[in-house]
Amino acid sequence: MSITGAMNSALSGMTAVSRAASVVSSNTANALTEGYARREVSLAATQVGTTGTGVKVTGVNRVVNQTVVNDLRLAEADLGNSNIRTDFLSGVEKMVGESGEPGSLSALLAGFDSALISAASRPDSDARLTSLLNAAQGVAKQLNTISDNLMQVRTSADDQIANQVDTLNNSLKQIAQLNRTITAQQASGVDTGALLDQRQLLVDQVSAIVPVREVMRENGQIALFATGGAVLLEGSKPSEIGFDPAGLVTADMTLASGALSGLTLNGMAISTSDDKLIGGGSLGALFAVRDELAPQAQTQVDAFARDLISRFQDPSVDPTLAVGDPGLFTDKGVALDTTQEVGLAGRIEINALVDPAQGGAIWRLRDGLGATTPGAVGDSTLLTALGTALSDPRVPASGDFSGTKKSSSGMAADILSQFSSARQTAETQQAYSSSRQSTLKELFLADGVDTDQEMQKLMQIEQAYAANAKVISAMDQLLQTLLGM
Template sequence: MSIASAIQLSLSGLRATQAGLDIVSQNVANAGTVGYTRRTLATEALVAGGRTVGVDVKGASRTLDTLVQRQLRLEQAGAAYASTRASVHTTLDRVFDRPGGVGSLPTLLSTFTGKLAALANNPSSSVSQSEILAAASDLAGSLNALSDQVQAMRQDTEDAIGAAVSKADGLLKRIADLNGRIVGHNTAALQDQRDALVDQLSTLIDVKATISATGAVSLSTTGGLTLVNGTVATGLGFEAHNIGPASRYDSDPALRGVGTITATDATGAKRDVIASGLIRSGEIAAHLDIRDTVLVQAQTQLDELAAGLASALSDKTIAGTAATSGAQSGFDLDLGALQAGNRITVSVTDPGGATRNLVFARTDSAAATAAAGEAGLIGIDFSGGFASVASQIQTALGGAYTVSNPSGSTIRLLNNGATSSVDAASATATVSGLSTGDPELPLFVDGPTGALYTGSFEGSSQLAGLAGRIAVNQAVKNAPSALTSYGPSVPAGDATRPLLLFDRLTKTERSFAGAAGIGGSASPWSGSVVGFASAVIATQASEANSAANLDAGQQVVLNAIQGRYAEQAGVDIDTELTQLIQLQTAYGANARLLTAAREMMDTLLRIAG
């Protein structure tokens, strides 16, 4: 090896060690910088003419495991999803059952039923009558306030979706812009900036990243939505609505009462992200679940409780009377007292032994009939008269039964006389007056106008948002004695009505819609109104506990994967100091070689001179 080659090699080594020292200093300086990835020097032997003539410095490369990074981003999305849901469930639990129980639903309902029991023991007490009305007002007011709080949370969630979508849209544009800067200038610093943006995005959306040969990153969701392709970003948009208890998501814009997320690609084509299920995790997915499921279910629980309070006290049962025609047998049922929304229940055993329990709802229009069907009931349009009512029930029961209108408002339901049977038939009718001779009492009504709650579907579902409107009947407030007196012939001090009201709330079983999610969303929950209120509180507590446990478990997983990622991509000061010592040694050796080569060169020059 010539002296000139030795000098060239030494200089090359010095340049490489200087570059290494620069990288070590960057690593040490940024040891605590969030998003900084540890650099290492990329070098290779410089070869010319089959001989090694130096070392070629390729630049800095980042030390990270892309598989661990991909898993980290998915876990970040999962953690954001779990944390967002846990926060809302915790808030709901506190809203429904206040700490200490003061003013909570169970406490107010217990106070109300206790006042009814006290009046039953002393029916003539005007003090007890006043206390019942005060307790009823407190209970209705609590339901109003809870409904308002749930709807405020739902509106806040709607607005949060808009803010998160706007943030995600901005991140996508910045990532696409960095892609353009990185291609052809693939620096570690720009890659760190881009990774930091992708990490932010991964808390909002479940995102997958793929790096191309040019260094550009392509992003998509696990549901298949392309987010970034090279320097082109998909546009994400959201238009928030002012939503109410009846507002629901629907893929049909004409029926949709809440906002949806729209993705616009480079050609201008738009897709409904929610309808296609393109976002499955992250903060945005959690907000969608909260808005469209969690809070809707919470409102339904309140509405079902309000409906149970009103109906339990005001609805009377109309029992069917036995009827026969030759070998056929069944029941006659007078439907004249039914109002829009009141129910008819028929139990039958079909040929072959299968049993059915059919629940019909009175409607007065085709639109209301369809709405009743969407609520899981069989709508019967009464606008065509009772012969038409009989025909519609006949269609629902089938040919193994005979349904007719023998007279007036009576419907006759008969079996086929041999292989089928009509096991039971009854209806409920809402009592409208205070002194009709019926002990039932419309103590709770729908809104300050005093409209009776009948479960109507005319115009819209009366159930939706009832908790926010329920009020004490002003007519009863004006005549507190109606709490005991239900007719002209009722003797003073009669306890029949307060006893019935107490039993209806504490003992009588009712069915509450499966949409309330009590005991499972697939089937109705049966029990007393008091029992349903307790079940609502227990369900909210259970949901909050489950969400908190899921959040805690997800955080453990996230912390573990963050630790694995940090071990590879993070800066360890001890490692850098060890690297520094090695570089110092290499620098000293290269400098010594260069000095020796120069001394030899000087000696040769003196000899030649």
């Protein structure tokens, strides 16, 4: 090899290792940066004819296993979906309360039953009648609270849907812009690694909301398709997702009635079911909470409220009532109307005729709601009949219950059992989703920055740099010797 050839080889080597050192520095500095993909320098030998003339940097590559990235996105979307469902079902179970837990529906109902027995044993005691009134009010207020909480959950889900749709639209627009910028910079020979990192983060954000498949297109662009089939982005053309938030969601508002908004894709209505076009991520789960899970829970507590009201407005239980008169429990002060059952748990309240705070008289609990004057203070007939009505096994007239007869406490236990079973099923799915996501996350991180490995590379780079420097020094000394001859 000539002196010039040796010098060129050494200089090209120093240039290459300098670039490699810069890449190692970037990798180390960004080891904890979200979305950063490890870089590797790609080198190639140069030659003139059959003579090697050194080495050149052909590029800096992002190390990304796209298959693992795609699978991880789907796993994280599935985990987010499972988390929302599990959190909702756990929350509903807590609203109803564990059997025997203070303040639970079962405990309040048991307290009401106990107060009826206590009052029947001493019908002359105003204190026991007052305790009975308080216990009945406690049951009604608990049902009100459960219904109000379900309304708030649905309202919150509706608000979150609106926020996620905004995030989705903004992210798709930013990805489309990055597609254009990446294409332009690649054509100019500019490194696009940082832009690719940014685009990957945005796609991750989109996929958490609506799970997507990323497809590479020409000139560094990508297309995004929801796993359900919807086209979210094709090159530089993002789709527009439409949604109109309700502001406040009440028990009677449904998607089918038009009171709640669904989704549109480029102006066309699309299904919001969690197994359809946009299903599988957090957006699908929020629609499931708003339109399926919470209404199902509302149906059950409404059915319980209906059963409770009907038990005590029966004239055969309280002979002082006429057919159609409201009983001890009412629908906002009026008798039960079975055509207005939706939201009944939020409206159930105690008849004002027995509540002194509302101008009623406590003795009507003993003598009958239709009584105009107090009766015999020792007569426990009505109180006993009320207790019997509470524990009387009946087939529920509505709700998703088995066809067997149930007492009020049996219905409450059945509601809790249903919510508990649904929560356990959701937790099983959540555990599976979490395990799958953790496994794929480890595979993804395996391609990330390993600072120990980067330090080893840096040592090799230093050795290579020193070797090239020695060649240059030796060539310099040789030239000096030749010039001095």
